[in-house]
Amino acid sequence: MSISVTSQFPIFKKYKKLVYLDSANSSQKPISVINAIDNFYRSKYSNIGRGVYTLAANATEDYESTRSTLKEFLKAYNGDIIFTKNATESLNLVAKCFGENFLNSGDEILLSELEHHSNYVPWHFLRKKKIMIKFIPVNKDGNLDITNIKSLITNKTKIISLTHISNVTGKKTPLKKIIEVAKSKNIPVCIDGTQAVAHTAVNIKELDCDFYAFSGHKMYAATGVGCLFMKDKWFEKFNPFLGGGGMIQDVDIKNITFANGVSKFEAGTMPAAEVISLKFAIDFLKTTKIKNIEKHENELISYAISKFNKMKNIIFVGKPDKSSSLFSFNIKGIHAHDVSTVFDQDSIAVRAGHHCCQILHKKFNIASSLRVSVGVYNVKQDIDALCESILKCKKLFKIQ
Amino acid sequence: MSISVTSQFPIFKKYKKLVYLDSANSSQKPISVINAIDNFYRSKYSNIGRGVYTLAANATEDYESTRSTLKEFLKAYNGDIIFTKNATESLNLVAKCFGENFLNSGDEILLSELEHHSNYVPWHFLRKKKIMIKFIPVNKDGNLDITNIKSLITNKTKIISLTHISNVTGKKTPLKKIIEVAKSKNIPVCIDGTQAVAHTAVNIKELDCDFYAFSGHKMYAATGVGCLFMKDKWFEKFNPFLGGGGMIQDVDIKNITFANGVSKFEAGTMPAAEVISLKFAIDFLKTTKIKNIEKHENELISYAISKFNKMKNIIFVGKPDKSSSLFSFNIKGIHAHDVSTVFDQDSIAVRAGHHCCQILHKKFNIASSLRVSVGVYNVKQDIDALCESILKCKKLFKIQ
Amino acid sequence: MDLTELYQDLILDHGQKPRNFGKLKLYNHDAKGHNPLCGDNIHLYLNLDKKGIVTDLSFEGSGCAISVASSSIMTEIVKNKSEKKAQELLDAFFKMIKDNNDLKKIDLTENEKIKFQSLSGVNKFPMRVKCATLCWHTLKAAFDNQKQPINSEVID
Amino acid sequence: MDLTELYQDLILDHGQKPRNFGKLKLYNHDAKGHNPLCGDNIHLYLNLDKKGIVTDLSFEGSGCAISVASSSIMTEIVKNKSEKKAQELLDAFFKMIKDNNDLKKIDLTENEKIKFQSLSGVNKFPMRVKCATLCWHTLKAAFDNQKQPINSEVID
Numbered sequence A, B: 001m002s003i004s005v006t007s008q009f010p011i012f013k014k015y016k017k018l019v020y021l022d023s024a025n026s027s028q029k030p031i032s033v034i035n036a037i038d039n040f041y042r043s044k045y046s047n048i049g050r051g052v053y054t055l056a057a058n059a060t061e062d063y064e065s066t067r068s069t070l071k072e073f074l075k076a077y078n079g080d081i082i083f084t085k086n087a088t089e090s091l092n093l094v095a096k097c098f099g100e101n102f103l104n105s106g107d108e109i110l111l112s113e114l115e116h117h118s119n120y121v122p123w124h125f126l127r128k129k130k131i132m133i134k135f136i137p138v139n140k141d142g143n144l145d146i147t148n149i150k151s152l153i154t155n156k157t158k159i160i161s162l163t164h165i166s167n168v169t170g171k172k173t174p175l176k177k178i179i180e181v182a183k184s185k186n187i188p189v190c191i192d193g194t195q196a197v198a199h200t201a202v203n204i205k206e207l208d209c210d211f212y213a214f215s216g217h218k219m220y221a222a223t224g225v226g227c228l229f230m231k232d233k234w235f236e237k238f239n240p241f242l243g244g245g246g247m248i249q250d251v252d253i254k255n256i257t258f259a260n261g262v263s264k265f266e267a268g269t270m271p272a273a274e275v276i277s278l279k280f281a282i283d284f285l286k287t288t289k290i291k292n293i294e295k296h297e298n299e300l301i302s303y304a305i306s307k308f309n310k311m312k313n314i315i316f317v318g319k320p321d322k323s324s325s326l327f328s329f330n331i332k333g334i335h336a337h338d339v340s341t342v343f344d345q346d347s348i349a350v351r352a353g354h355h356c357c358q359i360l361h362k363k364f365n366i367a368s369s370l371r372v373s374v375g376v377y378n379v380k381q382d383i384d385a386l387c388e389s390i391l392k393c394k395k396l397f398k399i400q
Numbered sequence C, D: 001m002d003l004t005e006l007y008q009d010l011i012l013d014h015g016q017k018p019r020n021f022g023k024l025k026l027y028n029h030d031a032k033g034h035n036p037l038c039g040d041n042i043h044l045y046l047n048l049d050k051k052g053i054v055t056d057l058s059f060e061g062s063g064c065a066i067s068v069a070s071s072s073i074m075t076e077i078v079k080n081k082s083e084k085k086a087q088e089l090l091d092a093f094f095k096m097i098k099d100n101n102d103l104k105k106i107d108l109t110e111n112e113k114i115k116f117q118s119l120s121g122v123n124k125f126p127m128r129v130k131c132a133t134l135c136w137h138t139l140k141a142a143f144d145n146q147k148q149p150i151n152s153e154v155i156d
């Protein structure tokens, strides 16, 4: 295999037998990230942005340099990155702020049937304003069917919000084509990049999207921090999202004026330690090289798919994609949660459920599935252990 | 002094000379909390709530038991605690959800002139709906003047939101009397307890408020986690705040039904490590005993005030209160930020600014002030160092 | 922890071929239950006569083997028993699952006891307790004619 | 770091008794600046004649010693200079404060140089850079007749 970083992850020292195949849910943390958090609390702790004293100034510098690091990592040069608590909050911010100023009764929003609940429920809230939500359909392979994209995007379409990579099928969305059509009609595009950032090279400038949302905890950083890239022009056009300390310019009993730029959207005490951990996570990704990570993960998934193809009674959710870091499946006749319990006995962590994608699961007429998702630390033996456990499971349930 | 826990805080080992007097901004972390975070990422990490496997089940248990620990610690038996990202988000949640369903044009909200921006800006947003905000005035001592409380609370008053302890003067608000009047008129009360929870015993059941908001990072826990106590009845009455994974019951292309209870208000991946750190912070508070902490901090503040009273050209913001953990002041003729720079040279961390309370500062006709706030780890020598640095500052600026 | 303790033949059988499955033609009580973690869904129908006897009951829905088997077994055992007896069984079931209590004092036929106890293995799999208890929570809700669906994640 | 380098007598003097303080009766350019960290506020007024000479300028506002002294000194130095020259001074000021560059190439009287350089100590106090540069940012905004207030936290 092209990379070997497993030893950098303490969890696998603690649980020698752990087969962690749930990175799409949340990734384990490398020692550099864990130490950075520890070190921040031990030797550098201070609230950011508000103190004139050295400890505060240094913490603020670490915090702000994380923003620059992220911008460079994602080539996010035509806008800025707002820190939130998770990708979900990032998407809520876009939906609420955009909805408030740019959507009126009868307007349409275009999503897809692949979307995670976090990229649907926030838009659903806008239905109160009599806004219509349309969905780009998914075909039986689990791919977005964009043959009719030009008719799906109407004169009433005011924004398009799509996942970059599906968290159920692992497939990349045909963003380029969709954004092309959107741009020709001047429609802003929001991308949910939560499953992309740690698994493939992301170039926001090239994508030319207006918003790009993701979470730190799925890219080897701490929990409690999300990100939102926003093109420059929206900073002024949007009203603030949350109100509180740090996002104001002047406050009196009658009136309030708000800060400019990212500050306008970062209300209250920010998750300083968690943001800073993101900087170390990116350093880890840069050192390991995203190109190598992608290759490594694709090799593992290819290996898994070819082994799965040799087994009976495996039903994939859509057609699995060898160039990805995850896929989902069911064993015919056994409920996903029962399978998951069997896996757990073999220290295999695989997520069972609808993965917050009920629309897609309903489309495929299933209530749940098992998702196999890999990270930098996985190895071929993990896939072997998984396949063995599937056989065990079938035996227990008396299925071929 | 009654307690001696400074050695439990690694930051003071690292910076032997550090005089940290900015705990009202954010507190330093005890080793037990730091180790708990480290240990979680090293040996227990998993996303919560969503996995059937053991790692996930254990993390979920740690997370949920933090909720129970908090409820017990604050005697929050008549409701439940929602985890947010900070006190600011907690207060935004209340303002938005309450505003959406219970406020109409012409209705009044009652706040006070003591409020932190985080307990004003979220309510200010509702002015769009033609809602009036009234303020309980502050007298020249910095106390809330509630002599006219009965006329301030009118038939149009729909909610009252007040700070428990001022983050500028350190004084306790006369909550009991105000809540009594509010209850007699059936008006819900929201308390911003951000400056109370780590410094005095809080009994939510006895307070009988409807909402109680606070932040983890000011009570010796990690950044990135806030809390909101909410009385049972509001869980059903409120619409969800953020939409996304984890807060739904069923999702399809047309309709969405939401989860019940706390889940309804915890969208997306929650800050698991940060929440769990809160459990250890509470253990620390319980071991040290909040009674002892309060006594210790009051002694330090009394000592500081009596020393300050002997110095010339000190102007307090309001009348300082010896039974508190903080007070604010200025040196006549020197800007607070210049003072703060001098302090910094002596490794004294004191916050200069308006402390997110511009209304109060404007009322006292000042742009900024210096806030001295203590925590469990402070000692008399810290106050001595502060006083010496004040003399140095005066000398530098050629002021008596 | 031995998986065959959890997935006994009886459980697998009831999980794959649930008894009393479908909607009753005549019923005077019903309730819905939901377990968001597993996506288990149950809709329980029952007919309570004037003497307080459950003359018939059935369920619809989908879920994991544990949840379906538990529902199936519950309907078999509760049928023709009184509401009061059903409440006792419910208590006994929770005690068995959560506290690993045995069933000595419960008045059931030997055959019923075996079925009832076939679910006791869940005790060793805390993550699956919700699957086994969902139908019993829903039964209680049906007796109470509760409109809001039961959510076992919040309850257990 | 020696505090007397930051708070030189000249700075303390300008900080306590700012020159050119107040609003000009006649002005054709103005701009506001704000430094949220310190709460420094400045409103700058200036009169630019047809030849591009700043014939008069003044400021109002409040702030820390560094910010007030910097504003006071800036107004003294820029008065009666051309807009072009003022821009050069601005660049030189930023270079001095941020990169610790010296002023060799700048064409100023000895007295002006002393005043200008009295602010160079800020270089060693990164947290206070914003205080010193605010007035210069605002000067630039005034030349450009920029309506939105300058926020030095975002700029620096």
Ligand SMILES: Cc1ncc(COP(=O)(O)O)c(C=O)c1O
Pocket: A244, A245, A267, A268, A269, A270, B024, B025, B086, B087, B088, B089, B116, B118, B119, B163, B165, B166, B167, B192, B194, B195, B215, B226, B356
């Ligand atoms: C009284 C008070 N309320 C609210 C807040 C906001 O807390 P946070 O910034 O953690 O959201 C603070 C602290 O900044 C505070 O002191």
Ligand SMILES: Cc1ncc(COP(=O)(O)O)c(C=O)c1O
Pocket: A024, A025, A086, A087, A088, A089, A116, A118, A119, A163, A165, A166, A167, A192, A194, A195, A215, A226, A356, B244, B245, B267, B268, B269, B270
């Ligand atoms: C595609 C996708 N979008 C959004 C989210 C939401 O991320 P978070 O839960 O961190 O807010 C997830 C993960 O849960 C995801 O996989």
